[in-house]
Amino acid sequence: MSLGASSSSGGLAADFSSRIARLMAYIVLCMVLMTLDYRGYWVERIRTGATFLVEPIWLAVEAPAAVSRSVARRWESRSELLTERDLLALSLDQSRAKLLRLNELQRENDRLRALLGATATIDRNFQAVELRDLDLNPYSHRLLINRGASDGLQVGQVVMDASGLVGQVDSVLVHTASVILLSDPDHALPVEIERSRLRTIAYGSGRNDEVRLTDLPMNADVQVGDVLLSSGLGGRFQAGLPVADVVEVERVPGQAFASARAELRARMQGARHLLVVTDPSPPEIDSDANQRVDDDLDVATDVVQNADAQ
Amino acid sequence: MSARPTGTGLVVLSLIAACALTIMPLPGSIDSFRPYWVALLVIYWNLETGRFRHLGHGFLLGLLLDIMTGTLLGQHALGLVILIFLLERFRSRIRFFPPWQQAGAVFALLLNDRVIHLWIIALQGNQWPSWQWWLAPAVAVLLWPWLFLLLDYLRRKARVQSQ
Numbered sequence: 152m153s154l155g156a157s158s159s160s161g162g163l164a165a166d167f168s169s170r171i172a173r174l175m176a177y178i179v180l181c182m183v184l185m186t187l188d189y190r191g192y193w194v195e196r197i198r199t200g201a202t203f204l205v206e207p208i209w210l211a212v213e214a215p216a217a218v219s220r221s222v223a224r225r226w227e228s229r230s231e232l233l234t235e236r237d238l239l240a241l242s243l244d245q246s247r248a249k250l251l252r253l254n255e256l257q258r259e260n261d262r263l264r265a266l267l268g269a270t271a272t273i274d275r276n277f278q279a280v281e282l283r284d285l286d287l288n289p290y291s292h293r294l295l296i297n298r299g300a301s302d303g304l305q306v307g308q309v310v311m312d313a314s315g316l317v318g319q320v321d322s323v324l325v326h327t328a329s330v331i332l333l334s335d336p337d338h339a340l341p342v343e344i345e346r347s348r349l350r351t352i353a354y355g356s357g358r359n360d361e362v363r364l365t366d367l368p369m370n371a372d373v374q375v376g377d378v379l380l381s382s383g384l385g386g387r388f389q390a391g392l393p394v395a396d397v398v399e400v401e402r403v404p405g406q407a408f409a410s411a412r413a414e415l416r417a418r419m420q421g422a423r424h425l426l427v428v429t430d431p432s433p434p435e436i437d438s439d440a441n442q443r444v445d446d447d448l449d450v451a452t453d454v455v456q457n458a459d460a461q
Numbered sequence: 462m463s464a465r466p467t468g469t470g471l472v473v474l475s476l477i478a479a480c481a482l483t484i485m486p487l488p489g490s491i492d493s494f495r496p497y498w499v500a501l502l503v504i505y506w507n508l509e510t511g512r513f514r515h516l517g518h519g520f521l522l523g524l525l526l527d528i529m530t531g532t533l534l535g536q537h538a539l540g541l542v543i544l545i546f547l548l549e550r551f552r553s554r555i556r557f558f559p560p561w562q563q564a565g566a567v568f569a570l571l572l573n574d575r576v577i578h579l580w581i582i583a584l585q586g587n588q589w590p591s592w593q594w595w596l597a598p599a600v601a602v603l604l605w606p607w608l609f610l611l612l613d614y615l616r617r618k619a620r621v622q623s624q
Contacts, residue, residue, distance in 0.1 A: 170549070173516055174546045177516050177517075177520055178542065180520070181520075181523075181536075181539035184534045184535035185536060185581065188533050188534040188535065189533060189585065197534075201528045205525075208480065208481075208529065211481075212484055216485075216486060285484045285486060286486045286487060287530050289492070289493075290532065290590075291530065293531045329531065336585060336586035357586055357587035358588045
Protein backbone atom coordinates (compact mmCIF):
# COMPACT_ATOMS: atom_id res chain seq x y z
CA MET A 152 0.00 0.00 0.00
CA SER A 153 1.25 3.48 -0.76
CA LEU A 154 1.52 6.17 1.85
CA GLY A 155 -1.21 8.25 0.26
CA ALA A 156 -3.72 5.44 0.42
CA SER A 157 -2.93 4.58 4.03
CA SER A 158 -3.93 8.01 5.33
CA SER A 159 -7.36 7.78 3.67
CA SER A 160 -7.85 4.18 4.82
CA GLY A 161 -6.92 5.34 8.33
CA GLY A 162 -9.75 7.85 8.08
CA LEU A 163 -12.10 5.12 6.92
CA ALA A 164 -11.01 2.88 9.77
CA ALA A 165 -11.69 5.64 12.28
CA ASP A 166 -15.10 6.20 10.70
CA PHE A 167 -15.78 2.48 10.82
CA SER A 168 -14.81 2.12 14.47
CA SER A 169 -17.03 5.03 15.46
CA ARG A 170 -19.86 3.32 13.61
CA ILE A 171 -19.12 0.09 15.50
CA ALA A 172 -19.24 2.07 18.74
CA ARG A 173 -22.63 3.50 17.79
CA LEU A 174 -23.87 0.03 16.87
CA MET A 175 -22.76 -1.30 20.24
CA ALA A 176 -24.49 1.57 22.02
CA TYR A 177 -27.75 0.85 20.21
CA ILE A 178 -27.48 -2.89 20.85
CA VAL A 179 -26.96 -2.29 24.57
CA LEU A 180 -29.89 0.15 24.58
CA CYS A 181 -32.13 -2.46 22.92
CA MET A 182 -31.03 -5.14 25.37
CA VAL A 183 -31.73 -2.91 28.35
CA LEU A 184 -35.16 -1.99 26.95
CA MET A 185 -36.03 -5.63 26.29
CA THR A 186 -34.91 -6.74 29.74
CA LEU A 187 -36.86 -3.98 31.46
CA ASP A 188 -39.91 -4.74 29.32
CA TYR A 189 -39.62 -8.46 30.04
CA ARG A 190 -39.28 -7.86 33.77
CA GLY A 191 -42.20 -5.46 33.64
CA TYR A 192 -40.65 -2.34 35.17
CA TRP A 193 -41.47 1.24 34.23
CA VAL A 194 -41.12 0.47 30.54
CA GLU A 195 -44.60 -0.98 30.89
CA ARG A 196 -45.99 2.49 31.50
CA ILE A 197 -44.15 3.94 28.50
CA ARG A 198 -45.49 1.10 26.38
CA THR A 199 -49.06 1.71 27.53
CA GLY A 200 -48.70 5.40 26.71
CA ALA A 201 -47.24 4.66 23.30
CA THR A 202 -49.98 2.15 22.54
CA PHE A 203 -52.51 4.99 22.79
CA LEU A 204 -50.67 6.60 19.87
CA VAL A 205 -50.74 3.35 17.92
CA GLU A 206 -54.45 2.73 18.49
CA PRO A 207 -55.55 5.03 15.61
CA ILE A 208 -53.23 3.08 13.27
CA TRP A 209 -54.83 -0.17 14.38
CA LEU A 210 -58.31 1.24 13.78
CA ALA A 211 -57.32 2.57 10.35
CA VAL A 212 -55.78 -0.71 9.23
CA GLU A 213 -58.81 -2.64 10.40
CA ALA A 214 -61.28 -0.42 8.51
CA PRO A 215 -60.93 -2.09 5.06
CA ALA A 216 -61.44 -5.54 6.57
CA ALA A 217 -64.52 -4.36 8.43
CA VAL A 218 -65.97 -2.80 5.27
CA SER A 219 -65.32 -5.91 3.19
CA ARG A 220 -66.94 -8.08 5.81
CA SER A 221 -70.05 -5.96 5.92
CA VAL A 222 -70.25 -6.05 2.11
CA ALA A 223 -69.80 -9.83 2.15
CA ARG A 224 -72.56 -10.11 4.73
CA ARG A 225 -74.90 -8.08 2.54
CA TRP A 226 -74.32 -10.44 -0.38
CA GLU A 227 -74.72 -13.61 1.64
CA SER A 228 -77.42 -15.56 -0.14
CA ARG A 229 -80.89 -15.94 1.27
CA SER A 230 -80.83 -19.75 1.36
CA GLU A 231 -77.57 -19.71 3.35
CA LEU A 232 -79.10 -17.31 5.82
CA LEU A 233 -82.20 -19.47 6.16
CA THR A 234 -80.20 -22.63 6.88
CA GLU A 235 -78.07 -20.70 9.34
CA ARG A 236 -81.22 -19.39 11.02
CA ASP A 237 -82.63 -22.92 11.33
CA LEU A 238 -79.39 -24.16 12.86
CA LEU A 239 -79.32 -21.29 15.33
CA ALA A 240 -82.97 -21.82 16.26
CA LEU A 241 -82.24 -25.49 16.91
CA SER A 242 -79.23 -24.74 19.10
CA LEU A 243 -81.22 -22.07 20.93
CA ASP A 244 -83.92 -24.63 21.75
CA GLN A 245 -81.33 -27.06 23.01
CA SER A 246 -79.65 -24.41 25.11
CA ARG A 247 -83.01 -23.38 26.58
CA ALA A 248 -83.78 -26.95 27.57
CA LYS A 249 -80.37 -27.21 29.23
CA LEU A 250 -80.91 -23.87 30.94
CA LEU A 251 -84.17 -25.07 32.49
CA ARG A 252 -82.31 -27.94 34.11
CA LEU A 253 -79.53 -25.60 35.12
CA ASN A 254 -81.96 -23.21 36.79
CA GLU A 255 -83.35 -26.08 38.79
CA LEU A 256 -79.84 -27.10 39.80
CA GLN A 257 -79.01 -23.52 40.69
CA ARG A 258 -82.01 -23.33 43.03
CA GLU A 259 -81.07 -26.63 44.58
CA ASN A 260 -77.50 -25.46 44.95
CA ASP A 261 -78.63 -22.23 46.64
CA ARG A 262 -80.76 -24.23 49.10
CA LEU A 263 -77.88 -26.54 49.92
CA ARG A 264 -75.53 -23.61 50.35
CA ALA A 265 -78.04 -21.95 52.67
CA LEU A 266 -78.25 -25.18 54.69
CA LEU A 267 -74.48 -25.36 54.92
CA GLY A 268 -74.21 -21.70 55.75
CA ALA A 269 -71.71 -21.24 52.92
CA THR A 270 -71.20 -17.93 51.14
CA ALA A 271 -73.35 -17.33 48.12
CA THR A 272 -71.72 -17.45 44.72
CA ILE A 273 -71.59 -14.25 42.75
CA ASP A 274 -73.62 -14.03 39.57
CA ARG A 275 -71.46 -13.60 36.53
CA ASN A 276 -72.11 -10.95 33.95
CA PHE A 277 -70.67 -11.26 30.50
CA GLN A 278 -69.85 -8.69 27.92
CA ALA A 279 -69.62 -9.98 24.36
CA VAL A 280 -66.57 -8.72 22.50
CA GLU A 281 -65.22 -9.31 19.04
CA LEU A 282 -61.65 -9.86 17.96
CA ARG A 283 -60.10 -7.06 15.98
CA ASP A 284 -59.01 -7.93 12.45
CA LEU A 285 -55.36 -7.47 13.31
CA ASP A 286 -52.61 -10.01 13.66
CA LEU A 287 -50.12 -9.31 16.36
CA ASN A 288 -46.90 -11.23 16.42
CA PRO A 289 -47.81 -14.81 17.40
CA TYR A 290 -45.01 -14.79 19.98
CA SER A 291 -46.55 -11.90 21.84
CA HIS A 292 -49.41 -14.19 23.00
CA ARG A 293 -51.85 -11.32 22.85
CA LEU A 294 -55.20 -10.73 21.19
CA LEU A 295 -56.85 -7.42 20.45
CA ILE A 296 -60.57 -7.04 21.16
CA ASN A 297 -62.93 -4.33 20.03
CA ARG A 298 -63.97 -3.02 23.46
CA GLY A 299 -61.95 -0.82 25.74
CA ALA A 300 -62.13 1.62 28.62
CA SER A 301 -65.12 3.36 27.03
CA ASP A 302 -67.10 0.13 27.47
CA GLY A 303 -66.04 -0.31 31.07
CA LEU A 304 -63.35 -2.93 30.58
CA GLN A 305 -60.68 -3.14 33.25
CA VAL A 306 -57.28 -4.71 33.50
CA GLY A 307 -57.50 -8.20 34.98
CA GLN A 308 -60.96 -9.13 33.80
CA VAL A 309 -61.34 -12.74 32.71
CA VAL A 310 -61.82 -13.52 29.02
CA MET A 311 -63.39 -16.75 27.79
CA ASP A 312 -65.06 -18.15 24.72
CA ALA A 313 -67.92 -20.62 24.41
CA SER A 314 -65.71 -23.62 25.19
CA GLY A 315 -63.26 -22.44 27.79
CA LEU A 316 -60.99 -19.88 29.37
CA VAL A 317 -58.91 -17.73 27.02
CA GLY A 318 -56.96 -15.36 29.24
CA GLN A 319 -57.28 -12.04 31.00
CA VAL A 320 -57.41 -8.40 29.99
CA ASP A 321 -53.85 -7.16 29.96
CA SER A 322 -54.08 -3.52 28.95
CA VAL A 323 -57.02 -1.28 28.17
CA LEU A 324 -57.11 1.49 25.59
CA VAL A 325 -60.05 3.71 24.63
CA HIS A 326 -61.74 1.41 22.12
CA THR A 327 -59.37 -1.53 22.24
CA ALA A 328 -58.08 -3.89 24.87
CA SER A 329 -55.37 -6.48 24.65
CA VAL A 330 -55.87 -9.91 26.16
CA ILE A 331 -52.97 -11.98 27.43
CA LEU A 332 -53.48 -15.64 26.55
CA LEU A 333 -53.07 -18.53 28.96
CA SER A 334 -50.32 -19.80 26.66
CA ASP A 335 -47.96 -16.89 27.44
CA PRO A 336 -44.86 -18.34 29.14
CA ASP A 337 -45.23 -15.61 31.78
CA HIS A 338 -48.78 -16.54 32.64
CA ALA A 339 -49.67 -18.87 35.50
CA LEU A 340 -53.19 -20.03 36.25
CA PRO A 341 -54.31 -21.86 39.42
CA VAL A 342 -56.18 -24.94 38.22
CA GLU A 343 -57.86 -27.98 39.66
CA ILE A 344 -58.15 -31.42 38.09
CA GLU A 345 -61.84 -32.17 37.83
CA ARG A 346 -61.63 -35.89 38.57
CA SER A 347 -59.16 -35.98 41.44
CA ARG A 348 -59.66 -32.44 42.86
CA LEU A 349 -55.89 -32.04 42.75
CA ARG A 350 -54.89 -28.39 42.75
CA THR A 351 -51.90 -27.19 40.80
CA ILE A 352 -50.76 -24.41 38.51
CA ALA A 353 -50.92 -24.33 34.73
CA TYR A 354 -48.12 -22.39 33.10
CA GLY A 355 -48.18 -21.04 29.58
CA SER A 356 -46.10 -23.23 27.30
CA GLY A 357 -45.30 -20.68 24.60
CA ARG A 358 -47.38 -22.65 22.11
CA ASN A 359 -50.68 -21.09 21.26
CA ASP A 360 -52.89 -24.06 22.17
CA GLU A 361 -51.15 -25.55 25.18
CA VAL A 362 -50.46 -25.14 28.87
CA ARG A 363 -48.08 -27.13 31.05
CA LEU A 364 -48.32 -28.55 34.54
CA THR A 365 -44.72 -28.67 35.66
CA ASP A 366 -44.83 -29.09 39.41
CA LEU A 367 -46.97 -32.17 39.96
CA PRO A 368 -45.85 -34.59 42.67
CA MET A 369 -44.63 -37.89 41.23
CA ASN A 370 -47.60 -39.75 42.69
CA ALA A 371 -50.14 -37.14 41.62
CA ASP A 372 -53.41 -38.54 40.32
CA VAL A 373 -53.31 -37.23 36.75
CA GLN A 374 -54.33 -39.13 33.65
CA VAL A 375 -54.56 -38.38 29.98
CA GLY A 376 -58.05 -37.08 29.35
CA ASP A 377 -58.43 -35.31 32.69
CA VAL A 378 -60.17 -31.96 32.55
CA LEU A 379 -58.55 -28.90 34.11
CA LEU A 380 -60.84 -26.33 35.72
CA SER A 381 -59.85 -23.00 37.14
CA SER A 382 -59.59 -23.44 40.89
CA GLY A 383 -60.44 -19.89 41.93
CA LEU A 384 -57.35 -19.61 44.10
CA GLY A 385 -55.77 -16.21 43.78
CA GLY A 386 -59.14 -14.54 43.37
CA ARG A 387 -58.68 -13.49 39.79
CA PHE A 388 -60.35 -16.32 37.89
CA GLN A 389 -63.72 -17.65 38.99
CA ALA A 390 -63.67 -21.27 40.11
CA GLY A 391 -64.93 -24.03 37.86
CA LEU A 392 -64.35 -22.60 34.40
CA PRO A 393 -63.12 -25.25 31.96
CA VAL A 394 -59.54 -24.64 30.87
CA ALA A 395 -57.87 -27.56 29.15
CA ASP A 396 -57.69 -31.34 28.62
CA VAL A 397 -54.61 -33.27 29.67
CA VAL A 398 -53.08 -34.90 26.59
CA GLU A 399 -49.79 -36.22 27.95
CA VAL A 400 -48.41 -37.09 31.38
CA GLU A 401 -44.69 -37.54 31.83
CA ARG A 402 -43.06 -39.17 34.84
CA VAL A 403 -39.32 -39.26 34.32
CA PRO A 404 -37.64 -41.50 36.92
CA GLY A 405 -35.14 -39.53 38.95
CA GLN A 406 -36.90 -36.20 38.44
CA ALA A 407 -38.45 -34.45 41.42
CA PHE A 408 -41.71 -33.61 39.69
CA ALA A 409 -43.98 -35.15 37.11
CA SER A 410 -45.15 -32.93 34.30
CA ALA A 411 -48.13 -32.88 31.97
CA ARG A 412 -49.22 -31.15 28.80
CA ALA A 413 -52.79 -29.97 28.39
CA GLU A 414 -54.56 -28.73 25.30
CA LEU A 415 -56.58 -25.56 25.80
CA ARG A 416 -60.33 -25.87 25.40
CA ALA A 417 -60.72 -22.44 23.85
CA ARG A 418 -60.38 -22.58 20.09
CA MET A 419 -58.31 -19.63 19.01
CA GLN A 420 -58.30 -20.57 15.34
CA GLY A 421 -61.29 -19.09 13.58
CA ALA A 422 -62.91 -17.76 16.74
CA ARG A 423 -64.24 -14.24 16.47
CA HIS A 424 -66.47 -13.77 19.49
CA LEU A 425 -65.26 -13.78 23.06
CA LEU A 426 -66.85 -13.07 26.42
CA VAL A 427 -65.39 -10.81 29.07
CA VAL A 428 -66.53 -11.64 32.60
CA THR A 429 -67.44 -8.33 34.19
CA ASP A 430 -68.65 -9.28 37.64
CA PRO A 431 -67.27 -7.41 40.66
CA SER A 432 -64.04 -8.95 41.88
CA PRO A 433 -63.73 -10.07 45.50
CA PRO A 434 -63.31 -7.00 47.75
CA GLU A 435 -59.88 -7.83 49.15
CA ILE A 436 -58.41 -7.55 45.68
CA ASP A 437 -60.48 -4.53 44.74
CA SER A 438 -59.15 -2.57 47.70
CA ASP A 439 -55.59 -2.33 46.40
CA ALA A 440 -56.18 -1.58 42.76
CA ASN A 441 -52.51 -0.95 42.07
CA GLN A 442 -51.57 -4.46 43.00
CA ARG A 443 -54.05 -6.07 40.68
CA VAL A 444 -51.92 -6.46 37.61
CA ASP A 445 -49.46 -8.94 39.02
CA ASP A 446 -51.25 -10.42 41.99
CA ASP A 447 -52.21 -13.55 40.10
CA LEU A 448 -48.64 -14.44 39.42
CA ASP A 449 -47.65 -13.54 42.96
CA VAL A 450 -50.30 -15.81 44.41
CA ALA A 451 -49.25 -18.52 42.01
CA THR A 452 -45.63 -18.33 43.10
CA ASP A 453 -46.70 -18.27 46.74
CA VAL A 454 -48.56 -21.51 46.22
CA VAL A 455 -45.54 -23.05 44.53
CA GLN A 456 -43.27 -21.98 47.36
CA ASN A 457 -45.67 -23.45 49.89
CA ALA A 458 -45.76 -26.69 47.97
CA ASP A 459 -41.97 -26.74 47.89
CA ALA A 460 -41.73 -26.07 51.60
CA GLN A 461 -43.98 -28.94 52.53
CA MET B 462 -36.06 21.67 -4.57
CA SER B 463 -39.64 20.57 -5.19
CA ALA B 464 -38.67 16.94 -5.82
CA ARG B 465 -37.51 16.50 -2.24
CA PRO B 466 -40.90 16.74 -0.45
CA THR B 467 -42.64 14.40 -2.93
CA GLY B 468 -39.86 11.90 -2.41
CA THR B 469 -40.27 12.08 1.36
CA GLY B 470 -44.02 11.77 0.93
CA LEU B 471 -43.54 8.57 -1.01
CA VAL B 472 -41.22 7.19 1.65
CA VAL B 473 -43.74 7.94 4.40
CA LEU B 474 -46.63 6.52 2.35
CA SER B 475 -44.74 3.33 1.59
CA LEU B 476 -43.84 2.91 5.26
CA ILE B 477 -47.46 3.36 6.32
CA ALA B 478 -48.47 0.74 3.74
CA ALA B 479 -45.76 -1.59 5.07
CA CYS B 480 -46.99 -1.14 8.65
CA ALA B 481 -50.54 -1.91 7.52
CA LEU B 482 -49.36 -5.05 5.71
CA THR B 483 -47.48 -6.09 8.84
CA ILE B 484 -50.55 -6.21 11.08
CA MET B 485 -53.13 -7.07 8.41
CA PRO B 486 -54.85 -10.34 9.24
CA LEU B 487 -53.82 -13.39 7.20
CA PRO B 488 -55.25 -16.89 7.45
CA GLY B 489 -53.35 -18.88 10.07
CA SER B 490 -51.72 -21.24 7.57
CA ILE B 491 -49.90 -18.53 5.58
CA ASP B 492 -49.35 -16.17 8.48
CA SER B 493 -45.80 -17.39 9.00
CA PHE B 494 -44.89 -16.60 5.38
CA ARG B 495 -45.58 -12.91 5.91
CA PRO B 496 -42.55 -11.04 4.54
CA TYR B 497 -40.82 -8.41 6.62
CA TRP B 498 -42.20 -5.47 4.65
CA VAL B 499 -40.64 -2.70 6.70
CA ALA B 500 -37.15 -4.20 6.34
CA LEU B 501 -37.61 -4.56 2.57
CA LEU B 502 -38.56 -0.89 2.32
CA VAL B 503 -35.67 0.21 4.49
CA ILE B 504 -33.28 -1.74 2.23
CA TYR B 505 -34.81 -0.25 -0.91
CA TRP B 506 -34.76 3.36 0.27
CA ASN B 507 -31.26 2.97 1.64
CA LEU B 508 -29.81 1.48 -1.55
CA GLU B 509 -31.63 3.66 -4.06
CA THR B 510 -31.93 7.07 -2.41
CA GLY B 511 -29.61 6.96 0.59
CA ARG B 512 -32.32 7.39 3.19
CA PHE B 513 -32.32 5.41 6.47
CA ARG B 514 -28.55 5.59 6.70
CA HIS B 515 -28.50 6.26 10.43
CA LEU B 516 -28.85 3.56 13.03
CA GLY B 517 -31.22 5.83 14.94
CA HIS B 518 -33.76 5.61 12.11
CA GLY B 519 -33.81 1.85 12.40
CA PHE B 520 -34.10 2.11 16.16
CA LEU B 521 -37.13 4.40 16.09
CA LEU B 522 -38.83 2.46 13.31
CA GLY B 523 -38.19 -0.76 15.22
CA LEU B 524 -39.73 0.65 18.40
CA LEU B 525 -42.84 1.64 16.43
CA LEU B 526 -43.08 -1.91 15.08
CA ASP B 527 -42.59 -3.36 18.55
CA ILE B 528 -45.47 -1.34 19.94
CA MET B 529 -47.66 -2.15 16.96
CA THR B 530 -47.10 -5.89 16.91
CA GLY B 531 -46.88 -6.36 20.66
CA THR B 532 -43.37 -7.80 20.73
CA LEU B 533 -40.83 -7.04 23.43
CA LEU B 534 -39.86 -3.36 23.31
CA GLY B 535 -36.54 -3.35 21.45
CA GLN B 536 -36.86 -6.62 19.55
CA HIS B 537 -37.56 -5.19 16.10
CA ALA B 538 -35.38 -2.20 16.98
CA LEU B 539 -32.36 -4.46 17.55
CA GLY B 540 -33.01 -6.29 14.27
CA LEU B 541 -33.33 -3.12 12.22
CA VAL B 542 -30.30 -1.43 13.82
CA ILE B 543 -28.12 -4.43 12.92
CA LEU B 544 -29.69 -4.61 9.46
CA ILE B 545 -28.90 -0.96 8.75
CA PHE B 546 -25.39 -1.37 10.10
CA LEU B 547 -24.69 -4.30 7.77
CA LEU B 548 -26.37 -2.49 4.88
CA GLU B 549 -24.16 0.56 5.41
CA ARG B 550 -21.07 -1.63 5.68
CA PHE B 551 -21.65 -3.26 2.29
CA ARG B 552 -23.75 -0.54 0.68
CA SER B 553 -21.20 0.52 -1.95
CA ARG B 554 -20.84 -3.08 -3.07
CA ILE B 555 -24.51 -4.12 -2.98
CA ARG B 556 -25.52 -1.06 -5.00
CA PHE B 557 -23.52 -2.25 -8.00
CA PHE B 558 -24.38 -5.92 -7.74
CA PRO B 559 -26.33 -7.46 -10.62
CA PRO B 560 -30.02 -7.88 -9.65
CA TRP B 561 -29.84 -11.56 -8.70
CA GLN B 562 -26.83 -10.98 -6.47
CA GLN B 563 -28.60 -8.04 -4.89
CA ALA B 564 -31.56 -10.33 -4.15
CA GLY B 565 -29.08 -12.73 -2.55
CA ALA B 566 -27.78 -9.94 -0.32
CA VAL B 567 -31.35 -9.04 0.67
CA PHE B 568 -31.98 -12.69 1.51
CA ALA B 569 -28.87 -12.84 3.68
CA LEU B 570 -29.87 -9.66 5.52
CA LEU B 571 -33.39 -10.94 6.20
CA LEU B 572 -32.14 -14.36 7.27
CA ASN B 573 -29.75 -12.72 9.70
CA ASP B 574 -32.66 -10.69 11.06
CA ARG B 575 -34.66 -13.90 11.59
CA VAL B 576 -31.77 -15.38 13.56
CA ILE B 577 -31.79 -12.33 15.85
CA HIS B 578 -35.54 -12.67 16.37
CA LEU B 579 -35.21 -16.41 16.99
CA TRP B 580 -32.66 -15.70 19.68
CA ILE B 581 -34.96 -13.25 21.49
CA ILE B 582 -38.00 -15.51 21.11
CA ALA B 583 -36.09 -18.45 22.58
CA LEU B 584 -34.74 -16.32 25.47
CA GLN B 585 -38.31 -15.42 26.39
CA GLY B 586 -39.07 -19.09 26.98
CA ASN B 587 -41.17 -19.64 23.88
CA GLN B 588 -41.19 -22.83 21.83
CA TRP B 589 -39.04 -22.87 18.73
CA PRO B 590 -40.96 -21.74 15.68
CA SER B 591 -41.96 -24.27 13.02
CA TRP B 592 -39.88 -24.68 9.86
CA GLN B 593 -42.26 -22.46 7.87
CA TRP B 594 -40.99 -19.55 9.90
CA TRP B 595 -37.75 -19.70 7.92
CA LEU B 596 -39.59 -19.39 4.60
CA ALA B 597 -40.57 -15.77 5.23
CA PRO B 598 -37.20 -14.40 3.98
CA ALA B 599 -37.54 -16.57 0.85
CA VAL B 600 -41.02 -15.18 0.19
CA ALA B 601 -39.66 -11.68 0.75
CA VAL B 602 -36.88 -12.25 -1.82
CA LEU B 603 -39.42 -13.51 -4.36
CA LEU B 604 -41.37 -10.28 -3.85
CA TRP B 605 -38.25 -8.09 -3.83
CA PRO B 606 -37.91 -7.57 -7.65
CA TRP B 607 -41.57 -6.61 -7.98
CA LEU B 608 -41.37 -4.24 -5.02
CA PHE B 609 -38.21 -2.76 -6.56
CA LEU B 610 -39.89 -2.18 -9.93
CA LEU B 611 -43.06 -0.80 -8.32
CA LEU B 612 -41.21 1.70 -6.17
CA ASP B 613 -38.94 2.72 -9.08
CA TYR B 614 -42.04 3.34 -11.17
CA LEU B 615 -43.74 5.35 -8.41
CA ARG B 616 -40.61 7.43 -7.89
CA ARG B 617 -40.26 8.19 -11.58
CA LYS B 618 -43.92 9.18 -11.74
CA ALA B 619 -43.59 11.43 -8.71
CA ARG B 620 -40.56 13.10 -10.27
CA VAL B 621 -42.35 13.70 -13.58
CA GLN B 622 -45.34 15.18 -11.79
CA SER B 623 -43.26 17.50 -9.69
CA GLN B 624 -41.46 18.94 -12.71
